[in-house]
Amino acid sequence: MTRSDAAGARTQDWIDGVVLCALVAAGSRAVDTNRDRINALNVFPVPDGDTGTNMSLTLKTIVEETTVRPELHVGEVAQRMARAALLAARGNSGLISAQLFRGLADAAAGRERISPSEFAAGMHAGARAAYDSVPDPREGTMLTVMRVTAEAASAAAESGGDIAAVLEAASVAAIEAVAFTPTQLDVLRDAGVVDSGGYGLSVFLSGALEQAQGRGNGASEFLPPSPIGVEGGGLRMAGVRSGFVEAAQDTVYGYCTVFVIEGEGLEVVEIRDRTTEFGESAVVAGDSALVKIHVHPLDPGPVISYGAGLGTLSGITILNMDEQTADWAAGQRQDAAPAVEWLETAIVAVCVGPGIKAAFVQAGMGACIPVAGGDTMNPSVRDLLDAVEAAPSDQILLLPNNKNILAAALQVPQLSDKAVRVVSTTSIPAGIAAAFAFSTSTDLEANVAAMSAAAEGVRSGSVTRAVRDAGVSGQKVLEGEFMALLDGALVATAGDPLTALVEMVRSVVPHPELITIYSGADVRKADVQKALEAARRAAGTAEVELVPGGQPHYDFLVAFE
Amino acid sequence: MTIAIVTDSTADLPRGLADEHGITVVPLIVRFGMEEFKDGVDIDNDEFYRRLQSENELPTTSQPSPGDFAETYRTLAADHDGIVSIHISGKVSQTVNSSTQGAREVAGDDVRIETVDSGQATIALGLIAVEAAKVAASGATMDEVVATARDAMTRARFYGMVDTLEYLLKGGRIGRAKAFLGGLLKVTPIITFEEGESAPVESPRTRRRAIDRMKALTEAAAPFDQLAVHYSTEPEEAAILAQEIAHLVPDSGVVTSQIGAVVGTYAGPGSLGVGFIRAKSG
Incomplete structure (x- = not known):
């Protein structure tokens, strides 16, 4: 029965064959629209970036094979979908999602239309069939998402919800379950992503929901939820960590082998157990007349021979996953750094302020990536590691540029697969001098030596306002006074920053060759020019340069070299 | 069996060195407005740099015509069996294309002509041509001379510091050295050729440091088969640098070369550098 609610929107409390076709078609379109997003998250069981493609192709075939005919009962439609799904299923995710249709077919068997609670029961049966299709079910995958989704659908149906309400509950529960998958599966946490198959299922349900609610056009974009249990997860919704990309390439995955056995009296459970002996990621589903096998053997021959002994084989596909993984990794690298060329060595420098960043970038001749701090x-440590992993090189020179960041920086080399060397810079002026000593023409160790020497050859000065009365270097400084610190020791105090700067410049004897002054964000433009002139007068023979650094806290940062 | 070696004026070979090794140099063209000069033939280098700094409009350059090359090759074909023609990187100049077209007109049963894109420029190209000429003079075959040139290419490099990137940028030859641009601090960039075009090496803050760094980079690349110093407008500075790195080639001595008008159009006044062919390792 169809009725209208107060808002005029259609509500539906049953599903017939036509409605089921429409829901599945809408879900299929949603998966197709979001296919690349699903692919991009694919790290488990094999990081080959094809989950979205597999699900989309499986669903499209189901839709194509199930022509909408009003006279067909929902039981017959679901039965056809289940069979088409099994035959068309590609990859792990395709075969597991096919079980949803198996469950619906069982729940709808012989029925003209089904109620919301029967629909929910079908989802339950589908989840059970999915768990049964995998010899070694793992939580944190599409399986978990199917189970949680079915539970939410049942609860909504029990409280009297219509089809849209059931799908809404299922869809919301799916997104939430997807977000939690990194807490359940280590490989996802390591890669910093949510499960791609589960996300694909949530997209399918979201698409079906739009259809049930009579909105959307099947082209909606459904973004994956932020991974929970991953530090800084919100910043990295769709991207896979680069360290994982590199590691994935070193693992051998073998051949993704899929085929159908047609025969008589096939023992699905026994076939499933035997299939696990041939390789990883086995998924086996079907009935006594038709069984579909998916497995990742290193050699596809034996499992195919085994299948041929049981019945007639069809739909054999064998894909070299090592090639797929390499392609995927290449694609991920491109995505991570569009327009940036892969460098022999890159510098990651912790700094803040637009002019300071620009100085680091200039010094690094295009090879320096600033990270805020x-x-x-x-x-x-995670922020530094992420910056190191994202940098477009296998060799990284890390410049902490602050004594409070040095300890964190020193953790990074052992956490990264890249060759990371920390140049122990403890101030911005020393860090910039180190970066200016970088050479594209020498190796990593020679750069570490040259950059360390450059950093040690710099005296670092700063001018900042005291925020409270304090004793500094045995002298009393009053709140509001400007302090000039040279290598951490107080060399002058003054009522204004310019005087403090000039006092400091005068105090450095013998005169250095080069004095570089970076003016802070709070220094007025008029004072910048005055500071340069005053510093030049105080600097004797030294060459003085002043550039706007834009840094917070410090009116002036000064390098004496 | 005699093989002639041809290069172009961007090799910045001192005339004495080219003559000593029997290397034929085909000049590129440099133009101030409508005034056209053959590089190193019609215009004196010092006169060129004076005009480069005094005139409002920057000069332009162009490759020799295929006809220029054909004429050179025809002359050489009279008393040579083969010609190996080694040129500036095809990524920054059309010269090697022009030489290949010229070679097509002349090459035949009497004379074989091979053109080589050195991937290099200035004195690094010049030293590659010298390596090839040495082998040719010892009676090597055409294939051996070409192989020698290609092997020398893998060991050839120059480091050059420029006073300003303005000339490289305005001349459209900035290449990967564009990484130097955009910063506010004053630097004296050291560039080299990487994959056939300008690339950044280091960004010393002062000229004195840049010269120190070039010395250090040169020392790190030793030992050498050949070593040269090249400059645009400061011969005294070049002489001091040559003296300071002379111990790296005790036998052969350091070649000193003035950068000619065509390379000078892009390097500008105040440029100083080193070029070398590293010794074969192992």
Whole structure:
């Protein structure tokens, strides 16, 4: 029965053959639209980036094979879908999602139309069939998402919800379950992503929901939820960590082998158990007349011979996953750094302020990647590691540029698969001097030596306002006074930053060759020019340069070299 | 069996060195407005740099015509069995294309002509041509001379510091050295040729440091078969640099070369550098 609610929107409390076709077609379109997003998250069981493609092709075939005919009962439609799904299923995700249709077919058998609670029961049966199709079910995958989704659908149906309400509950539960998958499966946590198959299923349900609610056009974009249990997860919704990309390439995955056995009296459970002996990621589903096998053997021959002994084989596909993985990794690298060429060596420098960043970039001749941080905003080890992993090189020179960040930086080399060397810079002026000593023409160790020497050859000065009365270097400094610190020691105090700067410049004897001054974000433009002139007068023979650094906290940062 | 070696004026070979090794140099063209000069033939280098710094409009350059090359090859074909013609990187100049077209007109049963894209420029190209000429003079076959040139290419490099990137940029030859641009601090960029075009090496803050760094880079690349110093407008600075790195080639001595008008159009005044062919390792 169809009725209208107050808002005029159609509500539906049953599903017949036509409605089921429409829901599945809408879900299929949604998966197709979001296919690349699903592919991009694919790291389990094999990081080959084809989950979305497999699900989309499986669903499209189901839709194509199930022509909409009003006279067909939902039981017959579901039965046809289940058979088409089994035959068309591609990859792990395709075969597991096919079980949803198996469950629906069982729940709808012989029925003209089904109620919301019968629909939910079908989802339950589908989840059970999915768990049964895998010899070694793992939580944190599509299986978990199917189970949780079915439970939510049942609860909604029990409280009297219509089809849209059941699908809405299922869809919301699916997204939530997907977000939690990194807490259940280590490989997802390591890669910093949610499960791609589960996400694909949530997209399918979201598409079906739009159809049930009479909105959307099947081209909606459904973004994956942020991974829970992954530090800084919100920043990395769709991207796979680059360290994982590299590691994936070193693992051998073999051949994705899929085929159908047609025969008599086939023992699905026994075939499933035997299939696990041939390789990883086995998924086996079907009935006594038709069984579909999916497995990842290193050699596809034996499992195919085994199948041929049981019945007639068809639909054999064998894909070299090592090639797929390499392609996927190449694609991920491109995605991670569009327009940036792969470098022999890259510099990752912790700094803040647009002019300071620009100085690092200039010094690094295009090979320096700034990562935000400094006083009062120390980046975590994870932040540094992520920046290192994202940098377009296998060899990284890490410049912490702050004594409070040095300890975190020193953790990074052992956590990264890249060759990471920390140049122990403890101030911005020393860090910039180190970056200017970088050479594209020498190796990593020679760069570490040259950059360390450059950093040690710099005296670092700063001018900042005291935020409270304090004793510094045995002298009392009053709140609001400007302090000039040279290599951490107080060399001058003054009522204004310019005087403090000039006092400091004068105090450095013998005169250095080069003095570089970076003016802070709070320094007025008029004062910048005055500072340069005053510093030049105080600097004797030294060459003085001043550029706007835009850094917070410090009116001036100064390098004496 | 005699093989002639041809290069172009971007090799910045001192005339004495080219003559000593019997290397034929085909000049590129440099133009100030409508005034056209053959590089190193019609215009004196010092006169060129004076005009480069005094005139408002920057000069332009162009490759020799295929006809220029054909004429050179025809002359050489009279008393040679083969010609190996080694040129500036095809990524920054059409010269090697022009030489290949010229060679097509002349090459035949009497004379074989091979053109080689050196992937290099300035004195690094010049030293590759010298390596090839040495082998040719010892009676090597055409294939041996070409192989020698290609092997020398793998060991050839120059490091050059420029006072300003303005000339490289305005001349459209900035290549990967564009990584130097955009910063506010004053630097004296050291560039090299990488994969046939300008590429950044280091960004020293002062000229004095840049010269120190070039010395260090040169020392790190030793030992050498050949070593040269090249400059655009500061011969005294070049002489000091040559003296300071002379110990790296005790037998052969350091070649000193003035950068000619065509390369000078892009390097600008105040340029100083080193070029070398590393010794074969092992």
